[in-house]
Amino acid sequence: MTGGYAGKILKIDLSKKKIHQWRADEALLRKFIGGSGLAAKILFDETAHSVDPFDPENLLIFMTGPVTATRVPLSGRYQVVSKSPLTEIYGESDSGGSWGPELKKAGFDGIIISGRASKPVYIWISDRDVELRDADHLWGMDTYETDQAVKDETDENAVVSCIGPAGERLARIACIINDGKHGRAAARCGLGAVMGSKRLKAISVRGTGRIEVADPEALEDSVKELAPSIIENARNMHDYGTSGGMTTMEYLGDIPIRNWLLGSWEEGAEKLSGQTMAKTILSGRYYCSGCIIGCGREVSFEDEKYGRVEGAGPEYETLAMLGTNCLVDDLKAVAKANELCNRYGLDTISTGAAVAFAMEAYEHGLISYEEAGEIRLTWGKVDALLGMIEKIGKREDGLGWLLGEGVKRASEKIGGVSAEFAIHVKGLELPAHDPRAYYSQGLSYATSNRGACHLQSLSHIFERSVTLPDLGFPEVQERHSLNRKDELVTKAQNLMCMFDSLKVCKFIMFGGVKPSTLVEWLNLVTDWNMNLEEFMRTGERIYNLKRLYNLREGISRKDDVLPPRILIHKKGEGGSAESLPPLGEMLSRYYHYRGWNELGMPSEEKIKELELEEEAKFL
Numbered sequence: 001m002t003g004g005y006a007g008k009i010l011k012i013d014l015s016k017k018k019i020h021q022w023r024a025d026e027a028l029l030r031k032f033i034g035g036s037g038l039a040a041k042i043l044f045d046e047t048a049h050s051v052d053p054f055d056p057e058n059l060l061i062f063m064t065g066p067v068t069a070t071r072v073p074l075s076g077r078y079q080v081v082s083k084s085p086l087t088e089i090y091g092e093s094d095s096g097g098s099w100g101p102e103l104k105k106a107g108f109d110g111i112i113i114s115g116r117a118s119k120p121v122y123i124w125i126s127d128r129d130v131e132l133r134d135a136d137h138l139w140g141m142d143t144y145e146t147d148q149a150v151k152d153e154t155d156e157n158a159v160v161s162c163i164g165p166a167g168e169r170l171a172r173i174a175c176i177i178n179d180g181k182h183g184r185a186a187a188r189c190g191l192g193a194v195m196g197s198k199r200l201k202a203i204s205v206r207g208t209g210r211i212e213v214a215d216p217e218a219l220e221d222s223v224k225e226l227a228p229s230i231i232e233n234a235r236n237m238h239d240y241g242t243s244g245g246m247t248t249m250e251y252l253g254d255i256p257i258r259n260w261l262l263g264s265w266e267e268g269a270e271k272l273s274g275q276t277m278a279k280t281i282l283s284g285r286y287y288c289s290g291c292i293i294g295c296g297r298e299v300s301f302e303d304e305k306y307g308r309v310e311g312a313g314p315e316y317e318t319l320a321m322l323g324t325n326c327l328v329d330d331l332k333a334v335a336k337a338n339e340l341c342n343r344y345g346l347d348t349i350s351t352g353a354a355v356a357f358a359m360e361a362y363e364h365g366l367i368s369y370e371e372a373g374e375i376r377l378t379w380g381k382v383d384a385l386l387g388m389i390e391k392i393g394k395r396e397d398g399l400g401w402l403l404g405e406g407v408k409r410a411s412e413k414i415g416g417v418s419a420e421f422a423i424h425v426k427g428l429e430l431p432a433h434d435p436r437a438y439y440s441q442g443l444s445y446a447t448s449n450r451g452a453c454h455l456q457s458l459s460h461i462f463e464r465s466v467t468l469p470d471l472g473f474p475e476v477q478e479r480h481s482l483n484r485k486d487e488l489v490t491k492a493q494n495l496m497c498m499f500d501s502l503k504v505c506k507f508i509m510f511g512g513v514k515p516s517t518l519v520e521w522l523n524l525v526t527d528w529n530m531n532l533e534e535f536m537r538t539g540e541r542i543y544n545l546k547r548l549y550n551l552r553e554g555i556s557r558k559d560d561v562l563p564p565r566i567l568i569h570k571k572g573e574g575g576s577a578e579s580l581p582p583l584g585e586m587l588s589r590y591y592h593y594r595g596w597n598e599l600g601m602p603s604e605e606k607i608k609e610l611e612l613e614e615e616a617k618f619l
C-alpha cells in the first residue's frame with residue numbers, strides 16, 4: 001500500500017445493515033489524493049444528480065487524507081462530504097480534534113455511508129472491527145451527553161463524532177460535533193441533518209495501529225527543522241486564538257456588525273476579542289491531534305445568568321456571527337450561545353446569521369412578538385439570542401423551525417423585503433469576513449463550490465499578512481484592487497483543495513509553511529515524486545470536479561453572485577466605508593483565467609488538461 005494510507009475504506013449501507021471494505025487504487029489516489037478530493041470523486045460517481053439530500057441514496061462520506069495520523073504537523077483533520085440539504089449542491093465540511101487520526105489508526109481511510117436505518121443506530125469501530133449498535137436510547141441527547149454515553153458503552157478512550165437534536169430533526173443548519181466538550185465541528189452545509197436523515201446518531205472510533213510512511217526519518221527531520229519557526233510565527237494564534245485579530249478586523253471593516261449593515265464597532269470588538277477572553281474566561285488552549293499551534297479556546301466560568309459553562313470556547317467566526325452581527329458584546333453570553341449551538345449540534349455561523357436575519361425582520365415588522373414565540377428580537381438582546389438558539393436547536397414549531405431551514409428559505413417564507421437582508425450565497429450564510437473589506441473574498445464567496453465560504457480560498461489572508469511566493473505572490477496583495485484577483489483566487493482555491501485533500505489545517509500557513517513544503521511532506525509520506533506543478537494541477541482538478549458536480553445540479557454564472565447588501569450597499573463608516581467588490585469584472589476575468597466560458601463551464605481543453613473527460617460527459 002502507498003505510504004500514508006490505511007488502505008481500506010468502509011462502505012456501510014444502513015438500510016441493508018451491510019458493511020463492506022473497499023480499496024482505492026493508487027492511480028485514483030494520486031489523481032484525487034484523499035479527504036475532500038477523493039470524497040468528491042466518490043460522491044460524483046455514486047450519486048444521481050437529482051438525488052434529494054435526505055434521500056437514503058445520498059451518501060454521507062467521512063474521509064481522512066494521506067498525512068492524517070503521521071508526523072506532519074496540524075494533520076488531525078477530517079472531511080465530511082455529501083449533497084447539502086442547505087444549498088442542494090455539493091456540500092463539504094471539515095473538523096479537527098482527534099476523530100480523523102483515530103479512524104486512520106483503526107485501519108480505515110474513510111467511511112462511505114448510504115441508506116437509512118429503520119431506527120436510530122450508531123457505528124462502533126474498534127481496530128478494524130465494525131458493528132452497528134442500537135441508538136434508540138441516545139436519540140434526543142445533546143452532543144456532549146452523547147459523547148459520554150457512547151464512550152461509556154464502547155471505550156473511554158474512543159473518539160466520538162455525533163449529532164445533536166438539531167441534526168436528528170433535520171435542521172438544515174445542523175452540524176456534526178466530535179471530541180465531546182472540546183466541541184470540534186464539521187459545521188457548514190447542514191451535514192448533521194444528512195446524518196440525522198440516515199438515523200445515524202454517532203460514530204465511535206478506537207484505533208491503536210500505526211500509519212506507515214515511505215521515509216519516516218526524512219519526514220521527522222523536516223518537521224523538526226520547521227517546527228520551531230511554525231510555533232514562533234503562529235504565537236499570536238496560540239496566545240489569543242482566531243479572535244486575537246478581532247480589533248484589527250474591526251479596524252479594517254472586515255467584521256459583520258448588525259447583519260452586515262454597520263462598518264464600525266470598536267468597543268464591541270474589544271469586548272469580544274481573544275485578548276479580553278485571555279484575561280477573563282479562558283481556562284486553556286486546545287490542540288487538535290498533531291497540532292503544534294493550539295489555536296483552540298477552552299473556557300470555564302460560573303454565572304448567575306448563564307449557569308456553568310465549560311469546554312470549547314468561541315472562535316472568531318462564532319464571536320462575530322453570534323456577537324457583533326447580532327450587536328451582542330457580552331463575551332460570556334456568546335460563550336453560552338456557542339455552548340448551546342455545540343450541544344444542539346448547530347453551525348454557529350449559520351445560526352448567528354439566522355438570528356441576525358430574524359432581528360432585522362422583527363425590526364421591519366415582518367415577524368411579530370407572537371410569531372417569535374414571545375421573544376422580543378431586539379438587536380443586542382442576549383435573552384433573544386439565547387432564546388432563539390434554544391428554539392432553533394429544539395426545532396420548535398414556528399420561527400425556531402423556520403430559522404433552522406437557513407436564511408434563504410426563511411426569507412422566501414417570510415417574504416416582503418426580507419430577501420434584502422438574507423445574507424447568503426447559494427443558500428450558505430456568509431462567514432464573518434466582509435467582501436467589502438477584501439475584494440478577493442467577494443470573488444471567492446461567489447464562486448466557492450459550497451456557497452459563501454472564506455475557507456475555500458482563505459484569500460483574504462494574502463491581502464492582509466501572508467505571502468505565496470511559490471505561486472507568484474511574493475508580496476501581500478492590495479485588498480481594494482482588481483489587480484490579479486482572478487489569479488489569486490484561482491490559485492488559492494486550488495491550493496485549499498489540496499489542504500482539504502491532504503487534510504492539513506490551513507492555519508499552518510500562519511506558521512510560515514508554504515505549498516512547496518506540503519509537496520515535500522506528501523512525497524515523503526507516499527514515496528511519490530510530485531512536483532509543485534502536479535500538486536497545483538491536482539488541486540485544480542479537484543476544484544473543477546466539484547464545479548462539475550454543481551453544473552450537473554444546474555449551477556452556472558447566474559448563481560455566482562453576492563447578496564445585494566454586500567454588492568451595492570456602502571457601509572459609509574469604518575475601514576471599508578466606501579468600497580464595494582467589483583464582482584462582474586472580477587468574475588469575467590476569473591472565468592477566463594480558469595479556462596471556463598462566460599457561463600462558468602470549463603472548456604473542452606481545460607477538461608482534457610485536467611483528465612476529467614469521463615466526469616464531464618454530461619456537459
Ligand code: SF4
Pocket residue numbers: 074075076096097286287288291292293294295296505506507508
Ligand atoms: S491550528 Fe487550531 S484548528 Fe488548526 S489544527 Fe491547530 S488547534 Fe486545530
